[in-house]
Amino acid sequence: MLELKNLTVRYGKHLAVDGVSFSVTKGEAVVVLGANGAGKSSILKAVAGTVALSDGSVVLGGETLTGIPAHKVTNHGIALVPEGRGVIGRMTVEENLRLGATPQRARASEDDTMAQVFEIFPRLKERRSQFVHTMSGGEQQMVAVGRAMMSKPDYLLLDEPSLGLAPIVVGDMFKALARVRETGVGLLIVEQNVRISLRHADRGYLLEAGRITGSGTSEELMNDAAVRQAFLGGDT
Numbered sequence: 001m002l003e004l005k006n007l008t009v010r011y012g013k014h015l016a017v018d019g020v021s022f023s024v025t026k027g028e029a030v031v032v033l034g035a036n037g038a039g040k041s042s043i044l045k046a047v048a049g050t051v052a053l054s055d056g057s058v059v060l061g062g063e064t065l066t067g068i069p070a071h072k073v074t075n076h077g078i079a080l081v082p083e084g085r086g087v088i089g090r091m092t093v094e095e096n097l098r099l100g101a102t103p104q105r106a107r108a109s110e111d112d113t114m115a116q117v118f119e120i121f122p123r124l125k126e127r128r129s130q131f132v133h134t135m136s137g138g139e140q141q142m143v144a145v146g147r148a149m150m151s152k153p154d155y156l157l158l159d160e161p162s163l164g165l166a167p168i169v170v171g172d173m174f175k176a177l178a179r180v181r182e183t184g185v186g187l188l189i190v191e192q193n194v195r196i197s198l199r200h201a202d203r204g205y206l207l208e209a210g211r212i213t214g215s216g217t218s219e220e221l222m223n224d225a226a227v228r229q230a231f232l233g234g235d236t
């Protein structure tokens with residue numbers, strides 16, 4: 001289990017994440033919904049070790065990870081797909097994917113994992129020698145998710161995987177994520193795209209100004225008046 005306990009992030013005087021606590025289990029998909037600036041990315045960065053916690057802790061399988069640098073967090077089985085993807089445009093698909101296999105836990109099975117990535121994203125197999133900067137946004141997002149999978153994570157953190165993608169591409173991406181999840185990986189997704197993320201998640205949390213203000217199963221949140229008002233324009 002991945003546990004966030006009283007997670008608190010400050011940037012100078014600005015309190016971006018204010019005592020957030022929840023957990024994700026393997027094979028489960030949890031979404032954190034929130035508007036721009038609510039603190040969604042900061043939660044993921046704090047779990048991945050790319051920003052420091054001001055208070056609280058991140059506990060993985062009973063072991064406290066707080067204070068461990070980002071490259072070592074990956075060794076423990078947590079991979080972040082950052083907003084903006086973080087892929088390297090001047091490298092090929094295959095080179096980008098292989099970069100993901102740096103943790104010790106991933107090295108021995110690198111080729112098998114790549115075969116699994118290609119099964120979930122056949123497009124990447126076809127384009128394995130293509131430079132990533134020549135690819136579409138949706139294809140680059142596949143590379144980003146594939147690269148994270150190459151580290152053999154138990155938990156995959158996804159920062160707005162739908163951002164900048166056409167609706168049909170978003171649907172395909174979430175279907176692919178469902179397949180990643182079927183392999184037993186826990187997904188922690190932060191999103192502004194409420195409909196599609198709730199459709200593919202088990203549970204969700206609402207984040208406002210760094211605090212959790214609501215939670216429930218996806219179905220409960222989809223039918224929640226406050227969620228509808230804030231994110232779905234009050235429509236049916």
Ligand SMILES: Nc1ncnc2c1ncn2[C@@H]1O[C@H](COP(=O)(O)OP(=O)(O)OP(=O)(O)O)[C@@H](O)[C@H]1O
Nearest residue numbers: 011014016034035036037038039040041042043083
């Ligand atoms: N490095 C930083 N230095 C100072 N303030 C920051 C920094 N990163 C984020 N913030 C601030 O912290 C708050 C939360 O930011 P964060 O990126 O976590 O929100 P978000 O919910 O992911 O937003 P978005 O959907 O726009 O990406 C914002 O007010 C933001 O301006």
